[in-house]
Amino acid sequence: MSPLPDVPEVADVFPITVRWSDMDAYAHVNNVQYLRFFEEARVHAFKRWFGADRDLIDEGMLVVSQAIDYLLPMGYAYAPARVAVWCTAVGAASFDLGYAVAGPDGDETVYARGRVSLVAYDLVEQRPRRLGEAERAALGEVFAEAPLLRHEAKVLRAKGLKA
Numbered sequence: 011m012s013p014l015p016d017v018p019e020v021a022d023v024f025p026i027t028v029r030w031s032d033m034d035a036y037a038h039v040n041n042v043q044y045l046r047f048f049e050e051a052r053v054h055a056f057k058r059w060f061g062a063d064r065d066l067i068d069e070g071m072l073v074v075s076q077a078i079d080y081l082l083p084m085g086y087a088y089a090p091a092r093v094a095v096w097c098t099a100v101g102a103a104s105f106d107l108g109y110a111v112a113g114p115d116g117d118e119t120v121y122a123r124g125r126v127s128l129v130a131y132d133l134v135e136q137r138p139r140r141l142g143e144a145e146r147a148a149l150g151e152v153f154a155e156a157p158l159l160r161h162e163a164k165v166l167r168a169k170g171l172k173a
Contacts (some may be wrong), residue, residue: 014112015120017094020153021110024054025090038083044122045076048109050125051093055107059148070131070139074104078124079159091113093122097149098156103138104129105149108157123157 014023016151026047034040051106056064056071084091092112099106104127141149166172 014092014094014110015118017022017110017120018096018108020152020154021094021096021108022051022055022058022152023092023094024051026050026093026111028084028086028091030086033086036083038085039121041078041080044078044111044124045078045168047091047093047111048076048078048124051095051109052107055095055152059152060145060153062147069161070133071128072131074129075127076124077126077159078140080122082121084113084119084121087114087117096150097153098125098152099127100141100146102148103140105127105141106156108154110157123154123159125159142168 014021017023028039028043032039032043033048091114094108094110096108096111097105098108106127108125108127109122109124110120111124112118112120130139130141130145131137
């Protein structure tokens with residue numbers, strides 16, 4: 011997959027199929043489908059980052075927060091969209107990921123940006139668990155600055171700071 015514009019070099023990029031059923035009455039990808047794109051890229055990223063022999067679904071990773079900026083409407087294409095994902099913050103039991111969604115190879119338009127916060131979760135004990143050293147190291151390899159979302163840029167401008 012080719013890199014996406016304005017996305018950190020450490021980001022992993024995955025092809026994600028845009029289904030005809032992802033379209034809405036306005037002939038573009040429905041807003042809720044971007045969350046599915048993020049999820050799909052995250053599943054692929056976890057296998058790459060944490061190893062194909064681990065099943066983080068069984069071990070537990072919970073989404074606790076998501077934010078998306080829809081930049082432009084994305085229409086249907088016969089080739090997969092590209093979703094970039096990278097780590098933007100690491101805590102004791104949680105971490106954040108940044109995302110960018112672009113069209114197929116050759117389409118350098120970024121249609122959406124987003125972020126998600128996740129917590130490592132012990133499914134047996136039903137409580138957060140600390141990230142292990144191997145998890146922290148893997149996240150460190152794909153660590154970069156978070157995408158600045160519109161609401162954050164608006165707050166910065168209101169404070170007289172440059173966004």
